[in-house]
Amino acid sequence: MQRPTIKTIAQETGLSIATVSKALKHSPQVRPETRAIVIEAATRVGYELNMHGVQLRTGKTYQVAAIMTAPGPKQNEWEGVEYAQLLSGISWALEDSPYRVSLYAVRNFEESQAVIKQIVSLKKADGIIISGTRADDPRIRTMQAADFPFVTYGTSIHNAPHAYVDADNEQMIRVSMARLVERGHRRIALLNPLSELSYGITRLEAYKRALEVAGLPYDPALVAHGRLTPAFGRENVLTMSELSNAPTAYICANEASALGAFSGFHERGLVHGRDAVINATDDLNVSQYFAPPITTYYLPISEPSSLLGAYILRRMEGEPPEALQTLLMPNLIERCDDRLNPNR
Amino acid sequence: MQRPTIKTIAQETGLSIATVSKALKHSPQVRPETRAIVIEAATRVGYELNMHGVQLRTGKTYQVAAIMTAPGPKQNEWEGVEYAQLLSGISWALEDSPYRVSLYAVRNFEESQAVIKQIVSLKKADGIIISGTRADDPRIRTMQAADFPFVTYGTSIHNAPHAYVDADNEQMIRVSMARLVERGHRRIALLNPLSELSYGITRLEAYKRALEVAGLPYDPALVAHGRLTPAFGRENVLTMSELSNAPTAYICANEASALGAFSGFHERGLVHGRDAVINATDDLNVSQYFAPPITTYYLPISEPSSLLGAYILRRMEGEPPEALQTLLMPNLIERCDDRLNPNR
DNA sequence: ATGCACGATAAAAACGTTTAACTTTCTTGT
DNA sequence: ACAAGAAAGTTAAACGTTTTTATCGTGCAT
Numbered sequence: 001m002q003r004p005t006i007k008t009i010a011q012e013t014g015l016s017i018a019t020v021s022k023a024l025k026h027s028p029q030v031r032p033e034t035r036a037i038v039i040e041a042a043t044r045v046g047y048e049l050n051m052h053g054v055q056l057r058t059g060k061t062y063q064v065a066a067i068m069t070a071p072g073p074k075q076n077e078w079e080g081v082e083y084a085q086l087l088s089g090i091s092w093a094l095e096d097s098p099y100r101v102s103l104y105a106v107r108n109f110e111e112s113q114a115v116i117k118q119i120v121s122l123k124k125a126d127g128i129i130i131s132g133t134r135a136d137d138p139r140i141r142t143m144q145a146a147d148f149p150f151v152t153y154g155t156s157i158h159n160a161p162h163a164y165v166d167a168d169n170e171q172m173i174r175v176s177m178a179r180l181v182e183r184g185h186r187r188i189a190l191l192n193p194l195s196e197l198s199y200g201i202t203r204l205e206a207y208k209r210a211l212e213v214a215g216l217p218y219d220p221a222l223v224a225h226g227r228l229t230p231a232f233g234r235e236n237v238l239t240m241s242e243l244s245n246a247p248t249a250y251i252c253a254n255e256a257s258a259l260g261a262f263s264g265f266h267e268r269g270l271v272h273g274r275d276a277v278i279n280a281t282d283d284l285n286v287s288q289y290f291a292p293p294i295t296t297y298y299l300p301i302s303e304p305s306s307l308l309g310a311y312i313l314r315r316m317e318g319e320p321p322e323a324l325q326t327l328l329m330p331n332l333i334e335r336c337d338d339r340l341n342p343n344r
Numbered sequence: 345m346q347r348p349t350i351k352t353i354a355q356e357t358g359l360s361i362a363t364v365s366k367a368l369k370h371s372p373q374v375r376p377e378t379r380a381i382v383i384e385a386a387t388r389v390g391y392e393l394n395m396h397g398v399q400l401r402t403g404k405t406y407q408v409a410a411i412m413t414a415p416g417p418k419q420n421e422w423e424g425v426e427y428a429q430l431l432s433g434i435s436w437a438l439e440d441s442p443y444r445v446s447l448y449a450v451r452n453f454e455e456s457q458a459v460i461k462q463i464v465s466l467k468k469a470d471g472i473i474i475s476g477t478r479a480d481d482p483r484i485r486t487m488q489a490a491d492f493p494f495v496t497y498g499t500s501i502h503n504a505p506h507a508y509v510d511a512d513n514e515q516m517i518r519v520s521m522a523r524l525v526e527r528g529h530r531r532i533a534l535l536n537p538l539s540e541l542s543y544g545i546t547r548l549e550a551y552k553r554a555l556e557v558a559g560l561p562y563d564p565a566l567v568a569h570g571r572l573t574p575a576f577g578r579e580n581v582l583t584m585s586e587l588s589n590a591p592t593a594y595i596c597a598n599e600a601s602a603l604g605a606f607s608g609f610h611e612r613g614l615v616h617g618r619d620a621v622i623n624a625t626d627d628l629n630v631s632q633y634f635a636p637p638i639t640t641y642y643l644p645i646s647e648p649s650s651l652l653g654a655y656i657l658r659r660m661e662g663e664p665p666e667a668l669q670t671l672l673m674p675n676l677i678e679r680c681d682d683r684l685n686p687n688r
Numbered sequence: 689a690t691g692c693a694c695g696a697t698a699a700a701a702a703c704g705t706t707t708a709a710c711t712t713t714c715t716t717g718t
Numbered sequence: 719a720c721a722a723g724a725a726a727g728t729t730a731a732a733c734g735t736t737t738t739t740a741t742c743g744t745g746c747a748t
Contacts, residue, residue, distance in 0.1 A: 016728050052400040053704030056733050070432040078630040084427035088414040091449035101447040105435035230633040266635030286422040289574040291610035302417035360698045397734030400703050
């Protein structure tokens with residue numbers, strides 16, 4: 001017993017396969033009564049569309065490529081863990097569509113560039129979702145040049161307008177700096193992502209501007225750029241806390257680096273709240289379990305991820321990218337008062 | 345300028361498309377010289393196999409479905425983060441094959457059952473990788489009944505033999521219990537995954553056996569089953585530490601629950617090493633950044649994940665499942681001496 | 689020489705769908 | 719009453735492969 005095709009339905013109803021095909025996709029060329037007959041037969045025989053036929057005929061793949069940059073297998077650091085939730089969010093957003101998420105794990109930026117070129121030139125997917133955008137991102141240029149639908153998690157700075165979703169890093173840094181300054185802090189450290197990443201730049205600029213507004217000097221020794229691992233947070237606390245003029249507050253770009261910062265505190269015998277405080281951006285709501293729980297700017301990762309899914313669908317439908325740009329402001333969750341300790 | 349097909353090569357070489365097809369797949373029916381001509385023409389015109397044609401003709405999808413159970417979007421807990429690494433490991437293992445990882449995110453067990461039935465009956469993939477196996481897993485029965493290639497991350501107990509990869513939970517619990525007992529602990533808590541999961545059962549049995557060997561009584565109040573979130577670890581420490589006869593050691597099934605256990609320590613004013621100790625299973629090498637770092641049984645998730653990829657490939661080639669079963673013993677990483685504090 | 693097997697290639701069909709082009713029937717306005 | 723046009727359906731081709739079957743020389747034994 002073979003799987004039924006439109007041919008089966010055609011025989012069953014006495015119609016031609018063309019009519020069946022049209023009926024199933026609600027073409028106005030077929031009468032409602034005829035369509036009803038076709039639908040009835042289809043459900044009766046348990047018909048399911050065979051995508052391979054469609055794909056060959058139309059050239060569409062019904063795949064959305066998710067490019068996931070994760071460090072190589074030997075690299076045992078807690079990094080990129082939020083990808084799991086990101087991917088599931090995207091997958092759920094595509095649930096009611098015929099599209100599937102196809103995973104492309106790459107080790108670094110160069111590999112992601114190569115993979116994207118391949119997907120675009122060989123049409124291995126109908127849309128692409130990338131993250132880790134740079135100020136001037138060559139992958140974006142590749143996709144734009146080929147007029148290929150894509151959405152980025154993260155903004156770019158020098159590229160032509162495109163669809164994106166991102167946290168509102170500028171506002172977040174502005175708000176968090178103002179809050180810390182208001183609480184008496186004068187030496188605030190910024191643990192930032194890799195400097196080539198677009199949001200690293202955005203955050204740094206916002207940081208500098210906030211210092212200016214507060215009338216505080218900019219000290220490069222209080223800014224670090226790197227892969228946002230616990231090791232990164234730890235090492236920077238270890239070095240910065242040894243400065244003659246050590247920071248009294250650390251702003252960490254994610255929860256992994258914040259965890260590492262805590263590890264640095266422990267190593268140096270620093271006590272959170274007494275010697276310095278840590279604030280962080282949090283995607284996974286894990287900072288509430290730190291000891292002590294810290295103040296975070298929390299953006300549940302399900303929000304950007306479902307937007308990414310929705311946007312790539314709309315982009316593939318042909319919607320212009322300008323309509324598909326969103327900055328999400330994370331929620332401030334105050335778990336400490338974070339005031340500067342006057343007798344530290 | 346269209347993308348070249350085998351027809352292009354046929355015209356280019358004067359051969360028939362049949363011969364070109366055979367030459368490209370190294371059929372013995374075609375002479376080496378002819379094959380050379382074909383290969384040359386193929387590279388010259390930049391030919392790439394069009395999978396849609398292959399898929400329609402052969403019925404193969406060249407997709408490996410990875411079923412990822414993640415809590416729904418509203419559920420903001422740190423859970424399942426190791427999936428990111430798991431997926432990238434699988435993806436890399438398939439890198440040199442024509443197969444791609446297709447992601448199926450599901451919210452719960454029932455959904456995963458439904459999704460698998462669909463994949464199997466509609467042949468939406470050539471192989472499936474699942475995790476979170478149960479003692480008697482209906483999904484495994486579904487796939488076995490349809491003779492569908494699959495590999496599980498986690499063993500089963502009552503199912504017929506199948507391909508799997510898992511940590512050696514039995515040995516791990518035996519070793520860690522012996523080590524804690526040797527260090528003077530008499531009240532050891534077990535923070536276990538959901539009781540219906542196969543490895544939850546394995547761990548519990550091993551735990552009971554270890555108690556028996558050590559001549560210690562089994563106390564159900566020291567065993568908890570649940571979703572391995574930080575909240576779970578925290579809550580159980582909060583309740584267990586209030587027992588008249590509180591545990592002096594906690595064995596946590598993953599790093600998320602261990603983090604939560606620390607949060608519980610902090611809340612109760614317990615000090616690690618003085619009042620009790622925490623040991624954990626760690627996939628992501630994150631426990632080293634806890635304050636203090638704790639002793640873990642560390643299995644870099646890249647190992648099982650690349651095995652999963654390798655096994656599903658071999659399974660799809662027809663290799664019998666019995667040859668594709670591996671238990672991996674995690675490495676003990678001692679970061680504390682974990683001795684029972686006599687004057688606690 | 690004749691027939692036969694064999695090796696190498698060609699021809700053709702098939703996988704399941706969409707869609708351009710065509711046919712038939714029915715409406716409608718004059 | 720009749721041409722024009724719309725409505726509804728059919729025919730046939732096409733997408734790019736693989737694979738079964740057919741064809742055609744060529745070398746070999748008889």
